[in-house]
Amino acid sequence: MIEYQQKYIDDAGELIAKLETELINFEHDIKNDAIVHELFRVMHTLKGTSGMFGFQKIEAFTHILEDIYDLIRNKQLKINKEILDLTFESVDLLKLLLYSKENLDDEQQQKYLKTIEIGKKYATSEFVNSTNNEELTDIKKDVLLYRVLFRPLSNILLRGIKPDGIIEELSNLGKHFKFQFTDATIEMVEKESFNQYWEFFISGVSKHNDIAEVFMFFDESEFEIEALSEITEHSFDAFLSRSVSLKNNIPIDDLKKQIREILVIPEKRLPKNIGKAIENSIKTVISTNTDDSIRVPARKLDNLLNLISELIIVHAQFENHAIRFKDELLQKTVNDLSKISRNFRDEILSTRLIPIEVLSTSMQRLVRDLAPKLGKEIELIIEGAQTELDKNIISRIESPIMHIIRNCIDHGIETPDERLKNDKQKCGVIRFIAFYSGASVFIQLQDDGRGIDKKKIVEKAINKGYIKYDAVLTTQQIYELIFMPGFSTVAEITEVSGRGVGLDVVKNVITDLHGEINIDSEPGLGTSFTIKLPLTLSIVDALLVNCFTYKILIPTSNILFCKYIPSDFFIGKDLQYEYNKKCVPVKRLSELFASTTQINEFEVLIIISIYEKQYGLLVDRIITSLQAVIKPLGRLHRDEPYFIGASELGDGSMAYILDTNFLLKTQ
Amino acid sequence: MENIERFLSFEIDDRLFAFDAKNVLEVLINRPINPIPKTADYIVGVINFRGEVISVVDTSIKFGINDSQTKEKRIIIVICITIDDKLIKLGCLCDNVRRMETIQYSDIQHVPDFGTYFNPALLDGLFYINQELYSIINIEKIFSTEELLLLKK
Numbered sequence: 065m066i067e068y069q070q071k072y073i074d075d076a077g078e079l080i081a082k083l084e085t086e087l088i089n090f091e092h093d094i095k096n097d098a099i100v101h102e103l104f105r106v107m108h109t110l111k112g113t114s115g116m117f118g119f120q121k122i123e124a125f126t127h128i129l130e131d132i133y134d135l136i137r138n139k140q141l142k143i144n145k146e147i148l149d150l151t152f153e154s155v156d157l158l159k160l161l162l163y164s165k166e167n168l169d170d171e172q173q174q175k176y177l178k179t180i181e182i183g184k185k186y187a188t189s190e191f192v193n194s195t196n197n198e199e200l201t202d203i204k205k206d207v208l209l210y211r212v213l214f215r216p217l218s219n220i221l222l223r224g225i226k227p228d229g230i231i232e233e234l235s236n237l238g239k240h241f242k243f244q245f246t247d248a249t250i251e252m253v254e255k256e257s258f259n260q261y262w263e264f265f266i267s268g269v270s271k272h273n274d275i276a277e278v279f280m281f282f283d284e285s286e287f288e289i290e291a292l293s294e295i296t297e298h299s300f301d302a303f304l305s306r307s308v309s310l311k312n313n314i315p316i317d318d319l320k321k322q323i324r325e326i327l328v329i330p331e332k333r334l335p336k337n338i339g340k341a342i343e344n345s346i347k348t349v350i351s352t353n354t355d356d357s358i359r360v361p362a363r364k365l366d367n368l369l370n371l372i373s374e375l376i377i378v379h380a381q382f383e384n385h386a387i388r389f390k391d392e393l394l395q396k397t398v399n400d401l402s403k404i405s406r407n408f409r410d411e412i413l414s415t416r417l418i419p420i421e422v423l424s425t426s427m428q429r430l431v432r433d434l435a436p437k438l439g440k441e442i443e444l445i446i447e448g449a450q451t452e453l454d455k456n457i458i459s460r461i462e463s464p465i466m467h468i469i470r471n472c473i474d475h476g477i478e479t480p481d482e483r484l485k486n487d488k489q490k491c492g493v494i495r496f497i498a499f500y501s502g503a504s505v506f507i508q509l510q511d512d513g514r515g516i517d518k519k520k521i522v523e524k525a526i527n528k529g530y531i532k533y534d535a536v537l538t539t540q541q542i543y544e545l546i547f548m549p550g551f552s553t554v555a556e557i558t559e560v561s562g563r564g565v566g567l568d569v570v571k572n573v574i575t576d577l578h579g580e581i582n583i584d585s586e587p588g589l590g591t592s593f594t595i596k597l598p599l600t601l602s603i604v605d606a607l608l609v610n611c612f613t614y615k616i617l618i619p620t621s622n623i624l625f626c627k628y629i630p631s632d633f634f635i636g637k638d639l640q641y642e643y644n645k646k647c648v649p650v651k652r653l654s655e656l657f658a659s660t661t662q663i664n665e666f667e668v669l670i671i672i673s674i675y676e677k678q679y680g681l682l683v684d685r686i687i688t689s690l691q692a693v694i695k696p697l698g699r700l701h702r703d704e705p706y707f708i709g710a711s712e713l714g715d716g717s718m719a720y721i722l723d724t725n726f727l728l729k730t731q
Numbered sequence: 732m733e734n735i736e737r738f739l740s741f742e743i744d745d746r747l748f749a750f751d752a753k754n755v756l757e758v759l760i761n762r763p764i765n766p767i768p769k770t771a772d773y774i775v776g777v778i779n780f781r782g783e784v785i786s787v788v789d790t791s792i793k794f795g796i797n798d799s800q801t802k803e804k805r806i807i808i809v810i811c812i813t814i815d816d817k818l819i820k821l822g823c824l825c826d827n828v829r830r831m832e833t834i835q836y837s838d839i840q841h842v843p844d845f846g847t848y849f850n851p852a853l854l855d856g857l858f859y860i861n862q863e864l865y866s867i868i869n870i871e872k873i874f875s876t877e878e879l880l881l882l883k884k
Binding site for chain 1: 763765766767768769776777778779781782783784786
């Protein structure tokens with residue numbers, strides 16, 4: 065039973081997450097009945113399974129939610145902000161109930177009962193069909209494309225309205241594309257009644273109401289406004305440029321299909337040099353957006369990856385051997401095999417990747433909950449949500465990203481008044497952009513807020529004693545200061561961003577993932593954080609060096625520079641090197657690993673930088689730089705933390721990947 | 732049939748041992764071992780086994796056999812054991828692998844509390860074949876956490 069319960073918790077967790085995602089979609093597009101149906105369906109499933117596994121509180125709770133959404137679904141209850149807030153709170157409560165296995169503490173229990181009570185009010189007929197509740201029309205405005213169907217009644221001319229004027233007004237709203245139709249019959253023509261209708265695609269309209277206003281004097285049956293939320297302005301431009309080839313009178317469904325087709329083309333950011341794997345996986349994501357997936361234990365994927373790396377190594381040996389035979393056919397077969405096995409490996413690597421989209425719900429949620437609390441209006445725009453990253457990286461990067469967004473909301477974006485004073489849009493924008501570049505994924509978080517006040521940071525740093533009062537720093541160095549432990553730029557401490565604990569942690573997490581973080585800021589215009597991450601944790605860019613008989617890999621992300629050093633450079637036992645006017649301690653790896661004192665004529669000094677600290681390593685020589693597939697060392701080695709793993713080289717020998725962080729600790 | 736057990740018998744320093752066959756994955760001959768710096772003395776190095784990096788253990792040191800006449804061992808028995816609910820693969824160096832032995836359960840003798848050259852707590856039993864004594868090694872115990880801790884001292 066326990067086993068089944070765990071399965072239930074996994075499934076229910078997914079359902080609740082789905083609920084949250086749909087809810088955020090719903091808030092952006094409250095007229096969309098399909099979402100209401102989906103919400104209802106998810107609630108219904110959740111209720112059913114919860115009851116089956118004895119989670120009675122969840123069952124009772126979802127039952128109420130289900131009732132509310134049943135009413136909404138049947139148009140007996142109008143959705144409003146209170147109901148949405150209540151549902152969001154309910155989602156939190158459901159998570160709480162699920163993961164505590166329904167054991168709530170007193171405070172939580174209170175909240176649970178209170179929410180149930182409010183929920184019951186809605187679910188019973190109290191609010192049904194009441195007109196007091198203001199209808200939510202435009203909570204969010206990031207919808208960039210609308211479809212408008214304008215189909216005036218035949219008596220329009222008699223009512224004294226010129227359709228041409230309406231068409232012009234619509235055209236003035238923004239970039240558009242219109243179709244004109246007629247359903248004239250001979251009878252209608254004879255009666256001189258109006259028989260034309262139009263379909264518009266308009267982009268650049270921020271509010272549903274802006275369009276609705278045009279139709280002030282029309283009956284509701286005469287027009288239809290539909291938000292096509294998935295389509296951005298950018299793709300619409302592409303659509304317009306292609307629209308020449310489109311003909312009138314295409315069925316609407318076909319048209320929409322065409323628009324959606326266009327949507328996917330310009331949004332892909334794919335450099336050519338990235339593995340076919342990603343390209344393929346993106347294709348799969350686009351073509352199969354449905355639930356067409358299988359849950360597989362990660363262990364099985366790891367096994368597959370192991371086997372394929374093995375195959376590639378054996379293949380390399382085979383290839384070396386085959387050259388000797390000088391057989392053309394054999395050579396060709398070997399080459400083909402090589403291609404296939406590499407594709408195969410990329411494909412398997414990609415199975416571990418998941419789109420970064422999974423973070424979007426919690427990000428949207430954070431902005432939605434936090435911004436009003438701080439009296440700010442903020443819109444979060446997510447771009448490149450289909451960019452894929454290793455699942456492990458995504459789960460570890462989540463809290464740093466949340467932290468940065470929290471910072472943007474709290475410190476970056478100004479209050480609406482301040483923004484208006486500075487000639488900015490009232491509503492602040494935070495952009496989350498993810499894209500590939502080489503074997504890395506870049507995540508950018510930009511806000512259009514007040515930017516970083518360099519003077520303030522420097523003052524603070526001097527006060528806190530991080531830098532000397534006469535220190536001359538570059539802009540970048542000043543920004544780096546905010547990653548110092550215990551740094552907070554806001555004069556008063558808010559409950560949201562806390563005491564500056566965090567940005568240093570953010571940096572550490574990213575460093576641990578072999579990533580980098582950079583800040584760029586323009587006073588008055590905004591701040592942008594750029595995070596660079598490796599595609600997967602199992603591949604690392606590294607320098608292969610020789611040290612005694614061992615081959616050691618040093619992650620390139622930690623290396624500052626390398627230099628040949630004559631053996632008599634270091635005299636005596638004090639190994640030190642002056643780098644950037646700083647004294648950097650140096651370790652000779654061969655002494656550390658093999659306790660030999662034999663020193664080559666030339667050695668290579670590698671300066672390592674990690675967590676803002678530097679040290680040097682002396683190795684015998686550098687062999688090459690390569691991308692190493694990291695494999696964990698066995699359990700017997702877990703107490704010897706010099707290495708984070710091993711990697712097999714083409715000739716079948718093994719190289720060990722140095723844990724640069726550990727050596728720092730032993731300094 | 733159910734009271735039959737199968738063992739892989741092998742030699743370390745002229746002494747005879749046996750592993751439960753269900754723990755044995757493969758026997759590798761003449762596989763080059765990659766030495767690894769800064770590790771426990773009983774770990775000879777690592778090898779690549781079916782795409783995984785696994786440690787190779789010098790059984791003479793690990794099993795505490797006083798090895799006076801160190802020969803170079805060329806044979807690795809790859810075993811798979813479960814410790815703390817985790818599957819672990821290991822290579823054990825030995826001098827010679829003999830064969831698969833099929834033993835009647837009733838033929839397995841208890842280990843006497845004293846008198847053996849090997850720590851009785853780490854043996855599962857003994858058996859004779861052609862007047863030769865084989866010791867059945869409890870692999871899981873030998874590589875268990877406490878054992879690892881003991882060795883660190």
